[in-house]
Amino acid sequence: MTAKLDYRWHLRKVMADRGMFATTDLIEPLAQRGIRLSSSQVYRLVVERPERLSLKVLMALLDILDCSMEDLIEPFAPAGAMGTRKKRAVGAEASVGDLRPRRARIHRTPPR
Numbered sequence: 001m002t003a004k005l006d007y008r009w010h011l012r013k014v015m016a017d018r019g020m021f022a023t024t025d026l027i028e029p030l031a032q033r034g035i036r037l038s039s040s041q042v043y044r045l046v047v048e049r050p051e052r053l054s055l056k057v058l059m060a061l062l063d064i065l066d067c068s069m070e071d072l073i074e075p076f077a078p079a080g081a082m083g084t085r086k087k088r089a090v091g092a093e094a095s096v097g098d099l100r101p102r103r104a105r106i107h108r109t110p111p112r
Helices: 011-017 023-032 039-047 055-065
Strands: 006-009 073-076
Touching: 011 039, 011 055, 023 039, 023 055
Parallel strands: none
Antiparallel strands: 006 073
């Protein structure tokens, strides 16, 4: 049974803590580190939670914001995300052959 993990993306909060309130504030520092993103790409990076993120972009963000990975990404297990065990049917521990129904026998009643 494995736990399902999720994460929270705190880029917007970290930027605000550093006095960067516009998403376009990241375009130039990223470009200085060789990462060219459009303003809409940077906006999505800041506002939305990225599903796929280049490690170069992540390392550049850590360098620009002078923060650690724990500041940007917070792992957590959502409520009720622990894997649930499947319930077994009553008698499921028996073999399959024992669980098969018996063949029905149809008896004709004599005519009256």
